[in-house]
Amino acid sequence: xxQNMREGSITSDRIKVTTRHGxxxxxxxxxxxxxxxxxxxxxxxxxxLNNINEIDTMRYPEEQPQDISSRYRGLHRLTHRADDSIACxxxxxxxxxxxxxxxxxxxxxxxxxxxxKMPASFFIxxxxxxxxxxxxxxxxxxAIRMDTxxxxxxxxxxxxxxxxxxxxxxxxxxxxxxxxxxxx
Amino acid sequence: MSEMIDIIVxxxxxxxxxxxxxxxxxxxxxxxxxxxxxxxxxxxxGNCRMCMVEIxxxxxPQIACDTxxxxxxxxxxxxxxxxxxxxxxxxxxxxxHPVDCPICDQAGECSLQxxxxxxxxxNTKVTIAQKVKHNKHIDLGSNVMLDQERCVLCARCTRFxxxxxxxxxxxxxxxxxxARVSTMPGRKLDNPYAMNVVDLCPVGALTSKDFRFTQxxxxxxxxxxxxHGCAKGCNIYIDHNIMKYKDDVIYRFRPRRNDAxxxxxxxxxxxxxxxxxxxxxxxSPLLNxxxxxxxxxxxxxxxxxxxxxxxxxxxxxxNLYTEEIEAILAFAKELGARVCSPKEIYMDESFQDxxxxxANRAANAQxxxxxxxxxxxxxxxxxxxxxxxxQDFKAxxxxxxxxxxxxxxxxxxxxxxxxxxxxxxxxxxxxxxxxEKAVYKNKPIPTILEYLQKVRA
Numbered sequence: 001x002x003q004n005m006r007e008g009s010i011t012s013d014r015i016k017v018t019t020r021h022g023x024x025x026x027x028x029x030x031x032x033x034x035x036x037x038x039x040x041x042x043x044x045x046x047x048x049l050n051n052i053n054e055i056d057t058m059r060y061p062e063e064q065p066q067d068i069s070s071r072y073r074g075l076h077r078l079t080h081r082a083d084d085s086i087a088c089x090x091x092x093x094x095x096x097x098x099x100x101x102x103x104x105x106x107x108x109x110x111x112x113x114x115x116x117k118m119p120a121s122f123f124i125x126x127x128x129x130x131x132x133x134x135x136x137x138x139x140x141x142x143a144i145r146m147d148t149x150x151x152x153x154x155x156x157x158x159x160x161x162x163x164x165x166x167x168x169x170x171x172x173x174x175x176x177x178x179x180x181x182x183x184x
Numbered sequence: 185m186s187e188m189i190d191i192i193v194x195x196x197x198x199x200x201x202x203x204x205x206x207x208x209x210x211x212x213x214x215x216x217x218x219x220x221x222x223x224x225x226x227x228x229x230g231n232c233r234m235c236m237v238e239i240x241x242x243x244x245p246q247i248a249c250d251t252x253x254x255x256x257x258x259x260x261x262x263x264x265x266x267x268x269x270x271x272x273x274x275x276x277x278x279x280x281h282p283v284d285c286p287i288c289d290q291a292g293e294c295s296l297q298x299x300x301x302x303x304x305x306x307n308t309k310v311t312i313a314q315k316v317k318h319n320k321h322i323d324l325g326s327n328v329m330l331d332q333e334r335c336v337l338c339a340r341c342t343r344f345x346x347x348x349x350x351x352x353x354x355x356x357x358x359x360x361x362x363a364r365v366s367t368m369p370g371r372k373l374d375n376p377y378a379m380n381v382v383d384l385c386p387v388g389a390l391t392s393k394d395f396r397f398t399q400x401x402x403x404x405x406x407x408x409x410x411x412h413g414c415a416k417g418c419n420i421y422i423d424h425n426i427m428k429y430k431d432d433v434i435y436r437f438r439p440r441r442n443d444a445x446x447x448x449x450x451x452x453x454x455x456x457x458x459x460x461x462x463x464x465x466x467x468s469p470l471l472n473x474x475x476x477x478x479x480x481x482x483x484x485x486x487x488x489x490x491x492x493x494x495x496x497x498x499x500x501x502x503n504l505y506t507e508e509i510e511a512i513l514a515f516a517k518e519l520g521a522r523v524c525s526p527k528e529i530y531m532d533e534s535f536q537d538x539x540x541x542x543a544n545r546a547a548n549a550q551x552x553x554x555x556x557x558x559x560x561x562x563x564x565x566x567x568x569x570x571x572x573x574x575q576d577f578k579a580x581x582x583x584x585x586x587x588x589x590x591x592x593x594x595x596x597x598x599x600x601x602x603x604x605x606x607x608x609x610x611x612x613x614x615x616x617x618x619x620e621k622a623v624y625k626n627k628p629i630p631t632i633l634e635y636l637q638k639v640r641a
Contacts, residue, residue, distance in 0.1 A: 091286030092400045101428050107397040116321055117287040117397055140286050 061152075068149050070175035073133045075150035076124055076163070077171035079143050079180040085112060086169065087143035087180035090119040094135035094144055102128035103135060122165040126153055142182040149174030191257040200253050207235055207248040215261050218270060218299045220277070220386045221338035222249035225448045226347060232277070232338050234299065236269045237261045245269050270303040278308065280316045280361065281387075282333040290388030292401040296336065316361045324354075325372030326452060327379055327393040332364040335389035341365060341381040348449070349539070351375045365389065377539065380449045383438060394456060395436045399425060404435060407622035410609050411437065412503050412602055413454035414535065415544040417611030418446035422458070422603055422622040432623045434458045434603060444615055451541050458603075466589045466598040467629070473591075482638050484595055485583050489519065489639065492567035492581065496521035499562060501572040502530060502546030505607025505619070508632045509551055512571055515636050522565070524558040529575050542612055550610040571632060572599060585632060600631045 026032055048055050058065065068074070079087045090107035108120035135144050148171045155161050172178065187202045193215060200209045205228060210217045220232035228249040236245040240258035245266060248259075260266060278296065285291040318332035342354045342365065353373045357366050367373060373381075382392045404423040411418040419440035426432045437458050439450035469481035476484075489496065498516045500509055502525050516523045527549065536543035546552070552559065562568065568579040572587055582594030587601045606621040630638075 089287050090397070091291075092403075093286065096400070096402065104428070109397065115287060116284075 065151075068151065068174075070147065072149065072151070073131050073136075073146040074174070075126065075148045075153065075171065076129075076135070076144055076146050076168060077148050077173065078122065078165065078168040079145055079173075080169070080178075081114075082179050083114070085114055086118055086165075087141050087182065088119050088122065089115055089117050089141055089143070090122075091117075091140060093138040093140060097134040097138035099132060099134065100128045100130045102126075119165060122168060124163045124168065125161065126163060127158060127161045140182070142180040144168075145173065147173045147175050147177070189253065189255045191253050191255070191259065193259040194261055202255065203252050205249060206237070206251040206253050206257075206259065209253065210235075210237075210248055210261065216302070217248055217261055218274075218295070218303065219249060220295055220336050221340060223340055223343075223384060223448075226340060226343045226384075229339055229343065232336060233273050234270065234277075236266060236273065238263065238266050267303060270299075271306060274299055274304045275306055275309075277336050278304070279310055280333065281336075282312070282315060282320075284334070285388075288331075288334065288388035289391045289396060289401070290334075290385075294388055295386035318364050323393065324367060324390075325374055325378070327456075328373055328381060329391045329393050329396060330365060331389050331391070332366070334387050335365055336387050337363055337365070338386060340384040340386070341390055344381055344384055345373075345375070348380075349375045349377050353378075354381070376451050376453065376537065376541065377449055379452045379455055380439065383448075392436070399435045403427075407620045408440060409603065409619040409622055410547070410611075410617050411450060411454040411457065412547040412609075413451070413457050413545065414542040415546055415549050415612040416446065416540050416542040417547060417609055417615065417617055418442075418450040418454055418540060419617065420450060420454070424603075424622055426624075426626075431626050434462060434623060442617075445611060445613070445617070446540055449540065451539075453535075453541075461601055461603060464589045465601070465629075466586045466596060467627075468598065470592070470596040472593055478597075481595060481597055482635075485597070486639055488567055488581050488583060488595070489569075494520050495566035497562045497565040497568050497579070498523045499568060499570045499573045499575075499577065500525045500552070500557060501574065502527065502549045502552045503602070504548060504571060504632065505602070505605065505609060506548060506551045506616075507607045508571075509548065509555065509557075511633055511636055513555060513557075515640075518640075521569070522558070522562070524560060524562050525552050525573065526561050526575055527552070527559040528561075529573075544612060547611075548609045550612060550614060554610070585635060597635065598629045599635065600629045604629065605631050 021027065081087050090105055092105055095103035095105055102125040104123040106120045107117055110116055110118040133146055136146055153161060188199050189202045190197050191200055198209060198213060207217065207219065207222055217235050217237065219235040221229045222235060230247050230250040233247055235248040237248045238260040239246050281296065285297065291297065320331045320333055322330040324330045337356060339356060342356060345351050345354045353367050353371060354365055356363055358364055379392060381390050403425050405425055407422045409420050409422045411420045419442040421438040421440050422434055423436045423438060424432055424434045437455050439446060439448060441448050468475050469478055470476065471484065496519055498512060498521045500512055500523060513523060527546065530544055530546040530549065532545050533543050535541050535545065562577065565579055567581045567583065568577045570577060570582065570584040572585055584592050584594065584596045585599045586592065586596050587599055602619060603623045604621065604625060606619055608616050608618050610616045
């Protein structure tokens with residue numbers, strides 16, 4: 001039982017009492033800790049000066065990353081079916097699963113005879129989006145994906161970041177698999 | 185028949201009327217029993233076979249909906265045996281189901297989905313390609329869409345048109361795989377209560393064309409209210425929702441069970457009256473058609489009332505809540521004003537039928553009568569204050585408190601509609617019922633009570 005705990009406070013096996021650090025003379029002097037930190041900085045400085053081509057940082061944006069994996073959650077896109085029609089059936093699963101509530105769908109009757117329902121409008125507010133990928137998980141039609149490999153969006157005003165249906169449909173998958181895999 | 189007996193369900197004893205249906209007891213006591221075809225208003229049909237229970241002394245499981253209780257019965261509604269039976273029957277129901285839940289409006293309030301989560305969770309033995317194909321999205325008329333593939337052939341809809349409306353439009357035609365719900369060739373579903381089949385349908389076979397694809401049902405919030413379509417006062421659910429960055433919108437009315445008033449149903453006109461309620465609302469005060477500030481409008485109203493004191497006629501809409509009518513009466517007493525509520529405009533003999541619809545189209549007409557308010561046309565007077573009465577009145581000056589926009593001279597002030605307010609109504613049979621506040625607008629419109637307070641201040 002620690003001295004720090006007051007009498008009558010809750011005691012249980014689950015409470016772990018740790019001793020407070022930073023009370024020793026060495027800690028209070030600060031200088032050894034500063035020395036430890038600066039040592040790391042100078043180690044890297046001299047290492048990089050010796051071999052300037054092997055620096056771990058990148059000259060972004062002139063140089064673009066080449067190591068984005070197929071599992072990377074980039075900007076969303078809406079997929080097409082094999083016959084090039086929209087795969088989304090506006091079931092609202094993505095917007096239901098979305099923790100940021102940033103997917104805005106309006107459903108309408110589908111007139112092309114391929115299905116009954118489709119989105120009249122489909123907006124994703126990428127400023128509100130937290131890129132968690134739940135929408136992709138939730139989609140029963142493989143209609144929404146985050147495999148564009150696009151990791152940076154630019155715009156001049158907030159409205160530029162709200163992606164509409166046409167924009168989302170225009171993005172291509174960066175890792176093969178162009179069409180929705182949900183149906184033939 | 186009214187003798188009460190004891191029966192045992194899941195080793196608990198219940199008192200029940202001898203000879204009544206077992207399923208009624210199970211539903212009443214909230215003992216979980218799945219069923220498609222049984223409905224309290226339509227009686228037992230016994231075709232879906234979902235409501236199987238084990239009865240002590242009987243070899244095989246029996247359907248609860250067609251079993252009459254007898255003294256000394258011992259029922260088991262749970263257990264491995266009965267659950268296996270239910271799973272197998274559910275699998276049978278799902279053989280030809282297209283599993284198109286993503287595009288089905290029933291998803292979220294579908295018995296098939298619920299029972300699958302409770303008893304199914306089996307892997308299907310039939311692929312989509314092997315399933316029997318029927319017609320999808322057939323417009324049956326009266327705002328009802330039929331999807332024959334989703335149907336479980338419970339015959340609730342056909343029994344509704346046979347037993348309740350006696351119009352016999354729907355029937356099940358074909359046998360075996362070919363069996364499907366349909367109308368007679370060339371005939372449409374056409375009766376004033378047709379949309380009740382949408383509520384009756386336990387699956388997505390019958391859906392509302394009006395509600396089609398507007399919202400997923402799990403987004404909707406529900407408030408208990410009473411229909412204002414006529415003096416019958418059918419109990420309803422108001423299903424509404426605020427989409428992100430939007431305002432509160434009502435998406436549908438559904439009938440709410442009340443055996444003393446409307447049973448399980450409501451008429452289509454009442455059901456669709458939510459549209460009228462939301463369209464063309466008066467939002468800001470108008471003076472002879474020109475928008476003015478609310479404060480300015482109240483000052484104008486006060487001045488008018490002050491100027492015309494003792495020559496005021498107050499007209500009350502018979503659709504207002506009792507609380508509002510009483511507050512207006514108190515206000516009228518302070519001013520020494522005459523009060524009337526002309527009732528001629530509410531009478532519509534063509535609307536009446538012998539099921540639910542009532543010729544008097546004013547939801548709170550009974551209260552107007554109880555409070556002894558004059559129901560004749562108003563005498564000519566200097567100032568008429570109209571509280572949302574649908575008639576147009578002529579007077580030297582006119583103050584109108586209106587829910588909806590309409591061409592009106594004088595001063596018009598917007599008031600909250602009944603969905604944005606709470607209160608009580610007394611229906612034609614003298615039953616007083618409460619309406620909850622359902623809609624919370626982003627910019628609330630003041631209620632009559634709030635206005636009366638402001639005008640008095």
